[in-house]
Amino acid sequence: MAARSLILAAAMATTLAGCSDTIRMQAASVARLADGTEWVMTGDILADFELSSLTRLSGSGLSCEMPMIMRVDRAGEGTMTCRDATGAVIYQEDQVIPAGIYGTSVRGTITDGIETTRGPGVMAFGWGSFADPDYLRTLLD
Structure with a gap:
């Protein structure tokens, strides 16, 4: 009985390992600067099963990347870095x-001041269904 349980557990682990554990x-x-x-950018977020993620955006001559991890308090924390076409950091x-x-949530918005x-x-x-530049623009007014 124990051997059969071990074989079943190993088979399930192998099956689960083959499943995708990410969502895009x-x-x-x-x-909007003063x-x-x-700057209007679009892209995607690749989130994994453990709720860490990588956001990549581009547009308006910029490319941005933000890796995030989930903190103990269940908030997400990361650093957004944006570069211009020359590779110079213009926002971090x-x-x-x-x-x-x-x-x-598989959709949401955040609005904040930037330097x-x-x-x-x-x-x-x-993100998600709120990944619409026209909609996001209305949040800036």
Whole structure:
């Protein structure tokens, strides 16, 4: 009986190991700087079973990447780094997605002030069905 349970457990583990443990969601961001410049980026979030994720966005001559991990308090924490076409960092800031939003929803938005090398601004970030630049733009007004 113990041998059969061990074989069954090993078979289940092998089957589960073959399953995808990641989910891909659409993502978008709209940032408006104090001088009126607007950056619109789209991309995706690749989240794994343990609720860590990697967000990649591009557009407006920029590319951004943000790896995130889930903290003990169930909030998401990471650093967003954006580079221009020359590779220069124009925005790098720690981000925290609150526990009520991070890891519990396949869609959502966050709006926050940002400081860039090109001046201050405000940014709206959305994922899932909220990964729509036109919708995110309305959150900046």
